Amino acid sequence: MNKILNEFIISFLVLLFSISFNTYLNIHPFNENNVIKDIDFLTSNNFKGRLTGTFENKLIEEYIRLQFIKNDLKPFIGDYTQTFTTNYPKRINGYPHLIIQNDAGVKIKEFIYGIDYKEDMLNFKNNKIIVNNKNPFIISKDRMLQVEDNKDYFLFYIPTNDNLNFRSSFVNDSNWSMCVMVTKETLSSINTAIRNGNSVDCFIPFSNSTTTASNILGFIEGKNKYKDPIIISAHFDHLGADLNNNIYKGALDNASGTSFMLEMMRYISSLGRPDRSILFVGFNAEEFGCIGSDNFVKTYKPYIKNSKVFNFDMIGSNQDIPLCLMGGKQDSKNTKFIKNISTVYSSQNININYLFEDNSDHKAFRDNNIDAITFCDNDTSRIHTLKDNPKFIKINSISRCFNFSNKKILEFCFNNNFMIIYYKQILYLSLFFIVIFLILICLHKNYNH
Known part of the structure; x- marks a missing residue:
C-alpha cells in the first residue's frame, strides 16, 4: 500500500513539474526592460514626434502591425488596419x-x-x-x-x-x-x-489639411467565439516637431502606453489560447480629440458592445504619483466595471486614485455604454512639452501597472487559470517536494536495511 501511495505522490509531483516547466518554457514573461526599449525606439528622432498625418506616424503604424504579425496575432475582421480620414496641421513652405x-x-x-x-x-x-x-x-x-x-x-x-x-x-x-x-x-x-x-x-507656416490615418488591430481568438473580445489599447500618436525642428518626443504621453500594450501583447500571446478573445488596438489621432478611437467604435460597435476595455495612457511616471483609474464623465467609483477593477489595489497595497474625465480613448467606448477604463500615471508636469523624454520614465511604475492590470485581464480572458498565474511557484515547489520525497524514500530504505 505504501509503495502504491509513494508512486502516486511522486507521479503527481512529476506531472505538476512537467506541466509547469512546459509553461515556463513557452511563456514570454512581461519584461519592463522591453517596455523601456520600445519607448526609446518610438521616441527616437527618426519618428519626429509621431504626428498623425506625417510619414513618420505611418512608420509607427507599420511597426505595430509587424509586431502583431510577428507574435501570431490575426487580423480583426479581415484586416490589421482600420483607416479613417481626419484633418491635421500640415507644415507648409515659408x-x-x-x-x-x-x-x-x-x-x-x-x-x-x-x-x-x-x-x-x-x-x-x-x-x-x-x-x-x-x-x-x-x-x-x-x-x-x-x-x-x-x-x-x-x-x-x-x-x-x-x-x-x-x-x-x-x-x-x-x-x-x-x-x-x-x-x-x-x-x-x-x-x-x-x-x-x-x-x-x-x-x-502650418495649415489645416486632410489626410488618412489608421488604427492598428491584432486579434487572439478565444475558445468562446460568442463573447465579445477583451480590448487592450493605447494611442501611439503625438505632437510632432515645432518650426525650429525641436521634437516633442512624447515618452510618457504616450510612447509609454503603446510600449506597455506591445509587451502585454507579447506576454499574453504566449499564454496559449484564451477562453475569451482578445483584441489589441493601437489608436491613432488621440491628440486630435480621440479621433481614432471614435472611428473604431463607430465602425465595430456591433462586435464590441459587450467588450471590456483596458486602455493605457501615460505609464511610467514617478511612483509618488498614484496609479490613476480613469473613467468617463458619467462614471464614479461605484460604476460596476471600475469597482470590479479597483478591488485589486486592496489586495496588492497599490496606491491609486480616480479621475472621471473624457481625456483619453476610453471616451468613445463610455459614450456608447461599453465598459472601459484608462490606466494612467496622471503626471502632467512634462507632457506636451520638450521635457517629456525617456529619461524620466520609471521602471517601478511600469511594474506597478502590470501587477495591477494583469490580474484582471487574466481573470476576464483566462478565467484565472491557476497554472498561468502560479506556474513559477508550482515549478519550484514541485521540484522541491520531488527532491524531498526522494530523499525520504532513500532514508527509509537505508533504515530498513
Whole structure:
C-alpha cells in the first residue's frame, strides 16, 4: 500500500513539474526592460514626434502591425488596419514671422520665433493675420489679445510662466482659427504698437489639411467565439516637431502606453489560447480629440458592445504619483466595471486614485455604454512639452501597472487559470517536494536495511 501511495505522490509531483516547466518554457514573461526599449525606439528622432498625418506616424503604424504579425496575432475582421480620414496641421513652405511695421510697411521690430512667440498647435484654419487699430474687433486684456477678422478668430496669449514649450492638441473644430503664444514683453509691445497706429503682421507656416490615418488591430481568438473580445489599447500618436525642428518626443504621453500594450501583447500571446478573445488596438489621432478611437467604435460597435476595455495612457511616471483609474464623465467609483477593477489595489497595497474625465480613448467606448477604463500615471508636469523624454520614465511604475492590470485581464480572458498565474511557484515547489520525497524514500530504505 505504501509503495502504491509513494508512486502516486511522486507521479503527481512529476506531472505538476512537467506541466509547469512546459509553461515556463513557452511563456514570454512581461519584461519592463522591453517596455523601456520600445519607448526609446518610438521616441527616437527618426519618428519626429509621431504626428498623425506625417510619414513618420505611418512608420509607427507599420511597426505595430509587424509586431502583431510577428507574435501570431490575426487580423480583426479581415484586416490589421482600420483607416479613417481626419484633418491635421500640415507644415507648409515659408518661415514664421511676427513683425511690427508702420503705415508705409517699414519694419519697426521683428520678434524671434521660439523666444518671443510660438504657435500652440490648436488650429490653423487661417495662418496669417495683420492687426492694427483699424480693426474694430479687438479685445485686449492683461494676458491676451483677441482679434476677429473676416469671421476668423485669432488669439495671442501669455502662457503660464512665459513658457513657450507647451504644445496644445490639435482640435479641428475649435472656434479659434489660430492661437499664438507670446511672452509678456511681446504682448506689451504688440499692444503698444497697435495703440500707436502701427500694424502687427503674423504668419505661421502650418495649415489645416486632410489626410488618412489608421488604427492598428491584432486579434487572439478565444475558445468562446460568442463573447465579445477583451480590448487592450493605447494611442501611439503625438505632437510632432515645432518650426525650429525641436521634437516633442512624447515618452510618457504616450510612447509609454503603446510600449506597455506591445509587451502585454507579447506576454499574453504566449499564454496559449484564451477562453475569451482578445483584441489589441493601437489608436491613432488621440491628440486630435480621440479621433481614432471614435472611428473604431463607430465602425465595430456591433462586435464590441459587450467588450471590456483596458486602455493605457501615460505609464511610467514617478511612483509618488498614484496609479490613476480613469473613467468617463458619467462614471464614479461605484460604476460596476471600475469597482470590479479597483478591488485589486486592496489586495496588492497599490496606491491609486480616480479621475472621471473624457481625456483619453476610453471616451468613445463610455459614450456608447461599453465598459472601459484608462490606466494612467496622471503626471502632467512634462507632457506636451520638450521635457517629456525617456529619461524620466520609471521602471517601478511600469511594474506597478502590470501587477495591477494583469490580474484582471487574466481573470476576464483566462478565467484565472491557476497554472498561468502560479506556474513559477508550482515549478519550484514541485521540484522541491520531488527532491524531498526522494530523499525520504532513500532514508527509509537505508533504515530498513
